[in-house]
Amino acid sequence: MIQAIGLTSNPRKELPPAVDDVSFEAHAGHVTALLGAPGAGKTTALRLMLELQRGRGITYFRGRPLHRIPHPAHEVGVLLGDVPGHPARSVRGHLRMLCAASGVPARRADEVLEAVGLVSLRDERLGTLSRGMDRRLGLACALLPDPHTLVLDDPARGLSAGERRWLHGMLRAHASQGGTVLWTTADPKEAARIADHVVTLECGRLVADQDAADFSRTRLRPRVAVRSPHAARLSALLAQEARSAQRSVEVVREGGNRLCVYGSTCADVGETAFRNGIVVHQIADEIGDMGPGAGAADRAADDRADRADRAGPDTRTPRHATVGPQPPAPEAPRHHPAVPAAAGAPVAVPGDPEAPQAPAEDARPADGARSRRAEGTPGPGADLPPPISVRPAPRPLRPVRYEIRRATGVGTGFLVGAAVLVVSAVIAVLLARVGHTPQPRLLAAWPRELPLPPAALGAGLLGALAFGDEFRHPALAADRGTVPRRLGLLTAKLLVASATALVLAVLTVGCDAELLYLLYGREVVEIPADWFPLSAGWLGLVTGCACAGVLAAGVFRSATAGLAAVVAVPVLVVPLVHKVMEVPSVRTPVPFAARLREGLPFRWPFGGERHLDAVLRLVAQPVGGALTLSLAALLCAYLLTGVRSRVR
Template sequence: MIQAFGLTSNPRKDLPPAVDDVSFEACAGHVTALLGTPGSGRTTVLRLMLELQQGRGFTYFRGRPLHRIAHPSREVGVLLGDVPGHPARTVRGHLRMLCAAAGVPVRRADEVLETVGLVSLRDERLGTLSRGMDRRLGLACALLADPHTLVLDDPTADLSAREARWLHGTLRAHAAQGGTVLLSLSDPKEAVRNADRVVTLERGRIVADQDVTEFARTRLRPRVAVRTPYAPRLAALLAKEARSARRSVEVVRESGNRLSVYGSTCADIGETAFRHGILVHQLADEVGDMGPGAGACTSEQPDAADAPGRSHAQGGDDTAGTDKTAPRPITGQPETAPHATAAPDRVQETAAAAALSAPTDSAADADAAPRLRTADPRSLALISRSAADADADADLGPASRPHTADPQSLALPPRSAAAPGPAPDPAPAATPPTAHTRSLALTPLPPPISVRSAPSPLRPLRYELRRVTGIGTGFLTAAAVLVVSAVTAVLLARIGHTPQARLLAAWPRELPLPPAALGAGLLGALAFGDEFRHPALAADRGTVPRRLGLLTAKLLVAAVTALTLAFLTVGCDAEVLYLVYGRELTRVPADWPSLSASWTGLLVGCAWAGVLAAGIFRSTTAGLAAVVAVPVVVVPLVQKVWAGSSVRTAAGFPLRLRETLWLQWPFGGERYLSVLARVLVQPVGGALTLSLTALLCAYLFTTLRSRVR
């Protein structure tokens, strides 16, 4: 189950917080709807619960906060907004990549595809999916790790009626298996049809927390719409018969010849009209939004003829009114109301809830409800004890067994408590305080919520390999690099005056970097920049986590890609030069070991610079700019430092290094060490090493800073 206490967002500039002191429960085995219009704070509540947004309060998922759960994706499946992912990735490839992120077997992707009915579309691209198929894929991503709890933000938005019914049926099946489902909705009728409990939000506050039956009775009252030219006469007859039969029937005069009858049926009204010879033009069952603030719960504003809630607030008598500008209710209620025999504790709780959610007509009255919730702790403690006793009686029935199955839920504070107390120890073994203790220890501010860093992926290397090979961007980039490099090499050979080493690398003196180095840097920048643009790791987290395991996997894959690109570039250039100009230009240079080390080091360094820069600045463009800045900005600075006036120079460094390491390395290892030393003392090698060191330090600094916060 889910227990949310005192969720409050940080206040904005000169504006109240979007969410203020929201507390509710979502029981296991039930579907709970968070109802409200756009702007009422539904999405903010979900983000605060999932620790994606800073604020105050705390939320327990089966007795533990989310940051204390080792693998959150295996406990909570989340669907916020659209399904993230590269539009060129296939449905099956996207799920297989997320399997590596969640640490589940890859066969789980095919299982959830069959569950959501996307087996026939598993090879389709994400960018070609319709809205309904996109929602199905989002649900598949949420179900991938087989979580106990599902949290969805307006999952049926812009869906057809058929797709919406299928989605609600799937959520109902998950709840029937003992899971917890919490979803936000904007349509109250949809909430009544598909939820077990409805929590209504308005302007960032809870105005109602009701069972779906109570919600339908008090805020979605069924009525019979009647149109007749003899509306006043029929209204009087219906009220008279209701008083005679001692039935609770309310007749509301609408504009024109329309009546809205509450508490009766079409058959009874039709029989009354037939007995008295009254002509009826319309007789139909309708459902309208009623109750304080309920008009804000619908996505569209009703017209004057469909707004009985406005006339219900007006006074009325037992006869039909003659004022047609203001409709008046005509009630046939008996003297003793049906709810007058309710338990005193329940009556007191209902009165307190009505006082908290009553609408106000002025700015001063609008602030009365918050003052009432925090002004008198003694009255709050009394309400809490009354609600606790009533809830304890209600929990004795079999329908409440899923609610009390969790031992942590036995000591929960009632939902009518004004504000939660201090946060208990988030350790699983800790027991939250009782309702009486919580009501006596009220604090004005709940504990702060810090943004949680995502622990994904659990298998970084496998995830990175599937991410790279899942789309064709890398293959197309490599093919473009080979073509441009081969053409450049042929043109340089035709012009002449180009050393053979630069000819094989297709590196003109006028360009800061060869095409292969730019391609390696672009592929490295895409490794992080593409994820920030399409956050594939998790839709609920918004950003890619800065984990050293993920960074190591990306650097390893980028290095292998750069080495492959370096080998293919030299091979293709040599083959093209041999075909066009013969064997003269393809001879192996005498110093090929040092040239090979310099060439591979350049491409690997560019790829790593792209990875680190894109991870720091969260942009592919920034990663590629960092790669180009090495020869354009850093190399001139290094050359100026090395060529500046100095008393001593580092000339002969490789020779002295070899003399220092007098031991004979196996397989001629001292020769490779000498080659590496000569590469590092070159301006480009030194500049690239300096840049990589600075970028790595910056990356580690941002990672540690995010963890400290």
Template structure:
């Protein structure tokens, strides 16, 4: 069950808010449509409900706001637009990656593929899917964690009639299993056909909350659709005959050569056209839209109240009189002059299972069900404490008829003049970050192509360098000419590291419609581990392939290993790992793959010369004997021969590029942690 109360967007530049005090309910086991002529308004309502935009108001999903739910994806399935996935990723790979993000077994991906009918397209790339298949994949992503509630923004937009009918049947099946379904649309006929209840939004306000049958009776009416090359002449003839016969017939000129006739039949229109020799291209019965309801108006202060009901106070009066129960949205819509009539269930009469509103001098205490967690005891005083019964907490259980359905709100104290602010919370990290990162990195061909390109370029450079005979063996095996700031293997590792965060911002699978990605330490640690493993793999493949190629081309003498090969190998592995981490952290800080590569290239091109100038100055003292002094300061006795490894590490760090790379990594890590703390403090 969804209970939205007081949803109001923040005004911009002294303009009135686009969404103003929107309140409604979407019950479990029913399909609810949010109808609006402007699609942006209904989309803003959903974004306010899901805490994707700042504003005011509160929305309860089965009695709990979204930020108080431990795993929101398991409670609410969301489809707000196209699937935010890499175009080169397969359908099955996308769902398996999201399985790791939501913490469900990987077999769930195949289950939802079968449910939405995409089993035959599981190996197709996301960039090749049609509009209908993309909608099916979006619904599969929403159903992946088996949520109780589905929230969809214009799911049938631009779909064929067959695809739209299939989608509505899926939503109906989810509701029949006890779930809650809320979708937006701008087509009144779609709302009346596919929903059980229709909430009409006009100019950012709720103007009607009706059952689908009452909505169809008051908002839709039959008409005769006509297409004729002589539409203007036929319009005049039909108008003249209706005036002569004193019949209530309305003829409306549509776009082009189309007419819509209300209050007549196809037989009468056909006889008129035949009698006057008017050619018809179409003559059919349709159900048309009678137009949007008039904008909401403030009820007159002198209007007599309905017999037996208390007068509904305005929002200003409710704000100035603490303790007065606010008027439900349905009662407000019924009291607006000129709006469509509402059914008996939507009038201001009290619900048969609820008690009448108590006076402000004798407030009735609100029920206090057990909260979902220890911190969920405080509920905003201006709203009702709409906690569901135990049967409503189970998706398949029927609704409790004796529970308060929200038609008579219960107050627990003085009313506040404004609803509570909506805080946009940062996106959540994947529940299984390492598994998620592995599927993200291996699910697209970019990594494989990068490794293949690095191996090919390195092999070519090493063969060309060996012809001169002046290049040392370490640079031959690393394919690192003196003219290049970094070897191709380091550039490839840095590129893959930058893509690790760059793809997250370009294709935000973890943070759809939030504009950012999670900055949790768990996700960062998983990315660091995967990037390091990738860099070590590239380093080993480059050394082995170059050594094998040089041995085949030039013989064994060229590839004879030097005596200090262990320290050289360690330096090579550390260089590629550091470059990979530098690209990763820079892309995470600057939110761009290009920025990650630029930061990596700035280390040898810009920073290394500065460090070399700083170290080239005169010095009185040196760090000779540092390993021995470190051993003396150690609390435990070092193993015999460990000074050799410590001395090698010190010599490695003494190199300008190594020192600069370590300094850059420390700076980028500090910047990443600062941005992470700032996002948490918001």
């Protein structure tokens, strides 16, 4: 159950708030429609409910606000706009990545793909999906952790009639199993047909909160929809007969060959057409709209059908008929079956004692429809994926698994690594040909003119992409629309970025050494005597750049800003550290290792004080000190921004 209380957005410049004191409830086992014209405040209301926009009010999901739910994705499945994900990622890879983020088994991705009918497109890229397939994938992302509540923002926008029927059947199936469904729409007829409860917004205010039956009776008007190639003549004849009989009949021309007649019946309109020899292509009873601007999607579909009618009988299915006196067409039921018609499920009509009743409020039956579905017996939710058992782990194991799948799901990281190896090899060959370059810089392909070697820049770029792409193409945002600042996620990104940087550093030195050995002989690649501190410094530099890129992108929410922060370390911070270290010191130049041996009552095993002295000397160098200072500042900024977002 959803309880929205006093939702009010912050006021805008010289404009009233987009949502002003909106309160309503969406009950479990029911489909609730949030209805309103474009600009009525539907999306703003959803964003306030999901704590994605600043304002006042509170929303309870089964008695708890969203920020009090430990794992929101397991409680609320959300689809706001397009599917948040990298366009180069495959459909199956995207879902498996979200499985790791949500703490559900990887096989869940295949189950959800089968439920939404995307098995044949599982290897397609997100950027190549059509609008209908994108909607199906969005619903799959929302259903992935088996949530109790679905919150969807205009999910049927841009879909064909068949895809709309499929979507409505899926929503009805979820509600029939005890779940809560809240979705927005601008079409009142669609809301009346599909929803059990309709909440109407107008100019950011709540104007109606009704059952579907009351909504249809009080806010919609019955009408007769007619399509004829002689619509203008039929409209004039109907208006003339209404004036002669002194009846209140309104004829509205909706463009093309379509008429909507209010205050009449199919029999009266058909008799008028028959007496005057007017060919009618279609005539049916419909539920009208609430006024101007409503039902624009249906009118667009009707216009397409009119164009097909005018194209001739060879391009469509023949529907010509000369209509005479006939009884009115039976009115279609307002509520669709619990599952799509292909599943053969019974129709759920409110008030019918023989129809299957919705489960008790806030109850998700574990031994009813879901158990029948697990046993293979047809039930109301046969098209939904099977239930799962979620055991979220407190360790960052699943975030690490998520980050590995995120990094390897697209080819950007591999392309950056290959480019770094090629550029490093070319620079190393050129430096060896010119000469006068120390061997450590030669193996690292680091000329003095560059602030950082290519491997360090590549590691910083990969670290910046690890968080920058998260904000550009959100993946964890499937539940709340923004990337959460969790320490587990940050730890996973730092671990994976550091491991990637270490691999890149080793491969760079190895490839450069092998190429130099082949071109110039053994003397160019001899192992120096102080190889250990040099190796530690090299690995520390590349790893520090990767971590700085991750933290900077997390703070500034941009991969470009993350890479700029990495480059700013040698360009801006290192000169400042140089100036600070040029200040004369009054301390004696006794090595730190000697002072450490004199100050401690015990001795370090295996000469540990020498290694610690080497590490501290490395940090004391300008680049090492600048990196350490930058990492500390970025980590503090990341933690402070995370605390601010939680306080809000």
